Amino acid sequence: MKTILVPTDFSKNAHNAMRYAAGLASQVEAKIIIAHIIHLPVAPLESGMVITPDMHLEEDFSLELGTLANNLRQEYNNQFAIETICQYGYLTGDLNDLVKTHQVDLVVMGTHGATNFLDKLIGTNSSEFSKSAVCPVLIIPAVAQFKQIKHIAYASDFESEEGVFLRQLFSIAQLFQAKVSIINVIDDKELNILSDTQVVEDITSQFPEVVYSIAQMRIHDVLEGLHAFVEESQADVLAVSIHKRGFFDELFHSSISKKLIYHTTSPLLTLPENPYQKSWESTSTHSPYSSI
Structure with a gap:
């Protein structure tokens, strides 16, 4: 249970x-x-x-x-x-x-x-x-x-090791039988150092049996872009990782209009860098689940 x-x-x-x-x-x-x-x-x-x-x-x-x-x-x-x-x-x-x-x-x-x-x-x-x-x-x-969680959108800039966060994400997706969309967020003012292919290969090497979709977003305003993606994809939850000098800090310290602040309607799932459950820290390539 x-x-x-x-x-x-x-x-x-x-x-x-x-x-x-x-x-x-x-x-x-x-x-x-x-x-x-x-x-x-x-x-x-x-x-x-x-x-x-x-x-x-x-x-x-x-x-x-x-x-x-x-x-x-x-x-x-x-x-x-x-x-x-x-x-x-x-x-x-x-x-x-x-x-x-x-x-x-x-x-x-x-x-x-x-x-x-x-x-x-x-x-x-x-x-x-x-x-x-x-x-x-x-x-x-x-x-x-x-409403039931059927679709989780996970946003990251993929600037750090993602294994511990993805392991938690996929475990929660398995629990709710939800599909997963991974968003590779790129600030349009920064050089893109990762390709879609590289991101997919990195994830597949760690989670070979996991089913997910991936999108790459080059946007000027990260929060507005994510808000638009959640709306367009009809994701039930937006997930982000919590780690020092990571995407979460950048995401929530950027400027944003009051309209978006007070009209955020989607639940936010935060994934810790040091979870207490050791299975989430495992470096094994075994997938947390085989199907969505």
Whole structure:
């Protein structure tokens, strides 16, 4: 059984992400864990001061989590298992601990308003966690409505080793029986050092049995180009890799119109550079799946 972790702050957007996760769990018969982390203060305290957690908070939030879980069980007629977790801690570290302890395959998070570009696009907590997560994270825009994942578009500039990211991508595609489109993104101001043929050969050598399509895009505005590709190809999810000085950083630090920021409707799948599941780090050429 696969496991989906859904962090919640009980906001409207978190609730939307939870319902999206429920739809996914119903699609693949996965277990859902709904978790709430009660934040401990980050700033150092004055000498001698000790914070005693308010145990009533944990009790209250646990009851609220129970209500959410019971509502989902009733709505989906107990199609999948649901657990709840409430604890004090820090979002990024504690969520990664939960991922490892409960062998989570996918984290599903919502977005909420914030100030800078990246946070406006995918939410403060979502962006912070996705950059240090140890498993794939599916980020659900506030306006996204659930639909089955049947087509995943993966965007990369192929400037670094892609094996660990593609292994995660193909595993998730197998789980949802989704087709995969790989987009080789090229900034029109830069020299193209890779050909389509070279990219295909590199992928085929590592994943000889995987079925996928590939497109090369030379564009001036990366985000607008990707948005257009997702719309035209009717991809259900846009996937990107998370690594230092990589495509993700360039993608989300480039300029973009407010219209695109606030009208992003497709979920974003982020793939970590150092996943906790060793099978995703394997250098074996064995394919994660043989057909889509």
